[in-house]
Amino acid sequence: MTRPRPNGRTASLTLVDRLIVAFDSGIRTIAAPAHSTRAHPDAAVADPELSDSQRRLSAALMRVNHTGEVCAQALYQGQALTARDADVRAILEDAAREETDHLAWTEQRIAELGGSKSVLNPAFFAGSFLLGAVSGLAGDRWNLGFLAETERQVEGHLEDHLSRLPAEDAKSRTIVTEMREDEARHARTATEHGGAELPAPLRAAMKLASRIMTRSTYYV
Numbered sequence: 001m002t003r004p005r006p007n008g009r010t011a012s013l014t015l016v017d018r019l020i021v022a023f024d025s026g027i028r029t030i031a032a033p034a035h036s037t038r039a040h041p042d043a044a045v046a047d048p049e050l051s052d053s054q055r056r057l058s059a060a061l062m063r064v065n066h067t068g069e070v071c072a073q074a075l076y077q078g079q080a081l082t083a084r085d086a087d088v089r090a091i092l093e094d095a096a097r098e099e100t101d102h103l104a105w106t107e108q109r110i111a112e113l114g115g116s117k118s119v120l121n122p123a124f125f126a127g128s129f130l131l132g133a134v135s136g137l138a139g140d141r142w143n144l145g146f147l148a149e150t151e152r153q154v155e156g157h158l159e160d161h162l163s164r165l166p167a168e169d170a171k172s173r174t175i176v177t178e179m180r181e182d183e184a185r186h187a188r189t190a191t192e193h194g195g196a197e198l199p200a201p202l203r204a205a206m207k208l209a210s211r212i213m214t215r216s217t218y219y220v
Contacts, residue, residue: 033104034103042172062113066121072099081136082137140194141195
């Protein structure tokens, strides 16, 4: 498979420059409305009639998904900051750009459902950014392996949400389905470019952290 070319502007930045860019991006991820570079996948889907309980359930699940995308942004920015190879950095930055689309899609759907974003987003962003930076310091094979494992776990988490979302809520289901396909592609790309298989204890720790995030942001 052809390796993607690194973004020339980003590749030429110093570590301090990239840290400033990451900080700015983090502020915008948390505080500013997200904008999608792609059409919203549910744009042509009619907003269904949902009961109050169905609407609350969909809003809560989409809030969890939104926070998951906040974490993904932070992870990939942290990983890109400490990645050693420019091609690896490009893969991470491409994934982060698509996660921005997911942020926009879930943010809009939460608003349509009358829900709210999680107040815990800043804390999860900070923790995920630090984790991503540490992952990058371990080396590019492990960095890509961490990306692949993250995306595989997110794909499973989205599968679970598809089983829990109301069958009538075609808009939310369309968004989650598109997100799942993107995450699966990110995982394949990372593996094809040399991502290492993470040790079982680390995979288990990642699942535990994900469980904490999903259970807490379901409510707040």
